[in-house]
Amino acid sequence: MYSDSVIVTQLDGGRTALTPANAAAPSTAPSCAASSPLLVTAGLRHLAVRPGDRVLDVGGGTGWTSGLCAYLTGDDALVTTVEIDPDLARTAAENLARCGLHPSVVTGDAATELQTPHSHSDGLFDRVHVTCGITHVPYVWVERTRPGGHIVLPYNPPIGRLLRLTVLDDGSATGRFGEECSYMPLRSQRLPQPHQHQHQHQHQHQQTDEGATGADDTPPSRVRSLEFGTESLLDPAPGLQVLLASLVGDEPWVSGSGSVLLTDGVSRATVDEGGRLTQTGPRDLWDEAESVHRAWTRQGRPGLDRIGFTVTPERQYVWVDDPAVPAVRALGEAAAGTATTAGASVG
Template identity: 80%
Template structure:
């Protein structure tokens, strides 16, 4: 099969233009460094009332929100700006779209599954790169969005198969029905637990590219192997709406627990600055093993939470932990292990998916990072015990 031309993606962006997938009225959210504070939370665009502003937003790196609350809330300027509403469909940042497609590396003749087709733009780009509409199948859980995507694609002369369904539980066959396997799986919604069906339905040697989002997101490129596993590494930082199930809830793969526990209070043993603004490698480990990274609140305290447990560090160095987990202790443990292993970056950190489990690893795809953290902690505890006894 011939490799793609170096400018294939650039050509696709011209032949499948973004503006065909943006409605006349929408909510634009600028991305990246240098965004004015007044615009960071978003602004209304209306093609009829202010076409120049609409075109500038569409061909910027802005995320364009096209649906709120699964369509239950009307998309208006007031509703889009309200903190009580949640975007449920958007045209993603063009920089992230192109980054994901470069990782996916669709070749002419590849069968592609596009999970979360949304407005249809990525499905159209994949169809152009694959060279044949019949090679691309898009899965969209919202019937209304699926219909809109089909209309948008038709304006570009493209008609890939668009299936309404829950991609987390059941996947359609490739559009051309030649077999049940895809060469590429492209995911445009945030995932914390990767459905193993995506690995099962990808041909060995094929790739899956998705926003891994637990909750600090990064693009993740997996390669599927003959033994039914998939391994890969992390790329650009990203933020995507979470994968939705058939009942409208998000798919996390995480269990919650009772947060009603007595607070545990102690003084910090180390400077909390070591956990703030972590390097990319540490950030991935904290997000995956702890559930978040610490941040500074408006009051100046440092906070860390997984949605149930919570750790608060006051200016005085007083640490309070509540909930079933001691999150700050866990974060310090991860930081110690990361430091002892030479502060690995993204070039040494990856992800493995098997039928039985999925995990982040450092250096060795067969060893979960959590096991390495525990082993290093146990070794340190044993060394402390031996040192104390010798003393």
């Protein structure tokens, strides 16, 4: 029977036995999974692998997506999969071999260095397929992709969306966002992610509460009444969601007590049911979010058809309308006071 489900295949980097009880325990964390078939299909559709393409599959996991890439390219020798976990790499190779497929399976960190099979005369790939959440795109992926080639990855700073980048002749890459998604972060970028699931939000809220007391350099709380309600920032349109995630660090969400919260893990904004706003920490997150919303509205409420992402050797950033201009500049007012987060608005 086929099911559009995520199947967890490893817990806590292999340190915890994979059992139903352990998988359900709040103290454990999945570290590898076979993704939703519909989401995998969407990523491969954006990747647009052609027969004869050389493909790099980052995050081999079970070997499933590497096998699909081998099928699409027509020759498993053209596919290289890189997996940082030796046990997972071995499992991927075994699974692929049982299917009669023998792509190159490399154990290593694809974010820092890439080993290319000797059969690759120029060391370049036509397609790079990434199966882990990314907050900062490793430039080595752009360097090792042929101009005109595509990189498809789950961009996750924190609200995840598939991102397809096309590499240009000048050594940059640019592209647009697609379907919303949620992937486990690249291991070298695994930081607390309070925005992916409601229980993570609540946990982060508790951590922020505990960490906000007793710090000598913590600014005092700032309290005011909201001029407008919270509705404009809750459940934002996809274009605004991308801008809030990249420029502010998250989007607001409703806690179990009915308060509306926005946090980056250090600063926090809380709106109680009476409409009173309290901001703590070094950043005024709600002010920043309102500023982004006003700028987004002035720009005609751009959607995903007008918003994209650019990577160069020096910087990477979300943009609106012009791939050469970071959103923090294009939005004007939104640039004032918004901190760079997750490498997305650098420059």
